[in-house]
Amino acid sequence: MSSPRSSLLFDRVRLVWPDGSVALDDVSGSIGVGRTGLVGRNGAGKSTLLRVAAGLIAPTSGQVSTSGPVAILPQRLAVDPARSVASLLGVEEPLRALRAIEAGDVDPRHFDAVGDDWDVEARAEALLADAGLPAQALDRTVGQLSGGEAALAALLGLRSSRAAVTLLDEPTNDLDREARARVGELVRSWPGALVVVSHDIGLLELMDATAELYAHSLSVVGGPYSAWRAHRDAEQEAALRAERDAAQAFRRERRERIQAQDKLATRTRVAHKAEIEKRVPKMFAGMRANAAQISAGRLRTQMQGKEDSARSALTEASARVRDDDVVRVDLPDPDNAAARRVLAVGDGEREWIVTGRERLALVGPNGAGKTTLLERLVHGTDDPASLHGRVYVDRVGYLPQRLDGLDDDASALENVRAASPAAPSGEVRDRLARFLLRGDTVTRAVSSLSGGERFRVALARLLLADPPPQLLVLDEPTNNLDLDTVDAVVAAVRAYRGAVVVVSHDDAFLSRLDLDLRLELREGRLRELPE
Incomplete structure (x- = not known):
């Protein structure tokens, strides 16, 4: 334990x-x-x-x-x-027994199943209410x-x-x-x-x-997270400072060793020259040379030891510095004119137009139909009498919420090459490395990858298209992403020179995208939200 x-x-x-x-x-x-x-x-x-x-x-x-x-x-x-939802809540058996008793069935087994839990139904309904679910969901x-x-x-x-x-x-x-x-x-x-x-x-x-x-x-x-982030940042700042100090100390020790070696070499040359020119007796010159060699050996050992110690300190300091790779998402320029009409969305009463490089966020409760509207945009289906969308450009990149466009049995490399068949394997590998997909990860089946890795494969497949998409349609793009990768996606979308439609429940993410338009979909109607 x-x-x-x-x-x-x-x-x-x-x-x-x-x-x-x-x-x-x-x-x-x-x-x-x-x-x-x-x-x-x-x-x-x-x-x-x-x-x-x-x-x-x-x-x-x-x-x-x-x-x-x-x-x-x-x-x-x-x-x-x-x-059943009752089974999910762990109350199916006592609830069934309670209802049987209330219907007149006095089988002792029902009383055993209920035990002392006579308020099981009211308690289960209260649980559902706490989660915003209707009481009738208990029987669904x-x-x-x-x-x-x-x-x-x-x-x-x-x-x-x-x-x-x-x-x-x-x-x-x-x-x-x-x-x-x-x-x-x-x-x-x-x-x-x-x-x-x-x-x-x-x-x-x-x-x-x-x-x-x-x-x-x-x-x-x-x-909480903010405390951890502050601790990590402070720790990294100290580690980087220690690494800089250790690197400076190592350079100083190496420089002093080289200078000492130069001085010793100069003394040796002077002594040798003096012996040749017979300015000192041969015996005395030999004694001086022998002493110089012993002194030089000691100095070299001492200086080399200091340099080795400084190198070890630098290695130890560097090990404390986090080597965090980050996703580098550089979206290509689709060459959208700023005034070009890219798409229109509406609900039968009003229509909104998105042009050239504008960014639209679509928000609303679960089940409102946001993903359905995106599917209509991407696949071109249109129902003018209700929710509708129309795209006016040819190249649309779609990142679905479930990432169901991937072949789970194929590797990341095979998935991306299927979308870019003309690209050489080596070039695709190099580009996948920018999405932190390297080594064996590139050749493993997509089904074996983590949620974040699957997302990066889907994003790479989308963004490595040639020519690049004129419209990006992103459905809950931050699901399963670590926070550093979310930062990279934010930076990429902000720099992208095409139009973007994004569905997300992540308010913190949306607040960073420099949105031009935010629409809420609720009960079959769209309304524009203030910025």
């Missing part, structure tokens, strides 16, 4: 995939009680670590100790659509809920199970603003220890501590 002050304890956990790639390499550390956010770069192994902690994957070596039963909400929610199946509602119901089920440790992997993905707020409320009062992997800064700010998985090492800082 873990210590009383920790909920999870990792002891040299190592995981090697069947293809030989290392997912986790001797990860050790502990996560305490309370709410902990787990952060790290895409591909660092956060989701894998959660699955190992939950017992879904057995580590190759090492072990995980927990403070009790562990429950997990995976990143890709796979709940049987035929499963998961398949009858929207994706956001299903995620909230699954979250409620985990919360009601009251496991000692609960693991949530990107719980706010695909959730609208209202649903995200409800997840926040659930998290604030969560029973037991909670570990959350997320790129949602608002959610991470609710944490009591922040753990980072970096270079197969797990470290924990007290406080």
Whole structure:
């Protein structure tokens, strides 16, 4: 068991995939009680670590100790659509028995199933209400809920199970603003220890501590994401300063060694010349030469030792500096004229036009039809009597929310080359490296990649098109991305000289895009929101 002050304890956990790639390499550390956010770069192994902690994957070596039963909400929610919401909440059996008793069935088995839980229905309905779900959802199946509602119901089920440790992997993905707020409320009062992997800064700010998985090492800082970010930045600033000082010291020691060697060489030449010119007796010259050699040897050893020590100090200082690669997304210029009409969207009452290089954000609650409207834009279907969209340019790049345009059985290289068949493999590899897709990652099946890696493959496939798209259509582009990659996407979209339509529930992301127009879709109608 873990210590009383920790909920999870990792002891040299190592995981090697069947293809030989290392997912986790001797990860050790502990996560305490309370709410902990787990952060790290895409591909660092956060989701894998959660699955190992939950017992879904057995580590190759090492072990995980927990403070009790562990429950997990995976990143890709796979709940049987035929499963009842009551079952998801863990109340199906007592609820069925209670209703049978209320209908007049006095079978003793029903009373045993209910036990003392006579308010099970009212309690379950109160749970649903806390998550903004209607009471009648209790009698529905998961398949009858929207994706956001299903995620909230699954979250409620985990919360009601009251496991000692609960693991949530990107719980706010695909959730609208209202649903995200409800997840926040659930998290604030969560029973037991909670570990959350997320790129949602608002959610991470609710944490009591922040753990980072970096270079197969797990470290924990007290406080929410902002406290961890400040700690990391201060740590890096100190590490960079120490590296500069160590580099300066190394250069000084090397320079002094070279200068000392030059002086010794000069003395040797002078002594040799004096002997040749017979300005000193041969015996005395030999004694002087011997003493000079001994002195020179000592000095060389001393100076070399100082230089070696300075080099070691520099190596040690450099090791403390994080070598964080970042995605470099340079979008090509599609040569859109500023006044060129690119697309139109409307709802039968009003229509909005987007030209040349303008950026449109489409927001609204889950189930409002945002993705449907994007599909109409991309595929050219039009229904003037209701929501409609029309594109006036030929080249449209579409990044769907589910990334379902990828061939999961093919590699990243094969997926990108399929969209750019004329590009040589070497050139495609070089470009994929700018998306941090290198080495074996390029040749592995896309199905084996992390969510962030899959996104980068899809983005590379989209952006390496030739000629470049005149319109980018992005549906929830920040899902599964680490925060540094979100920064890169923001910078790329801001610099892009074509038109952009983006659907997102991430207000922090949208606020950074220099939007020209923000439309809300609700109950079949569009309305323009103030900036």
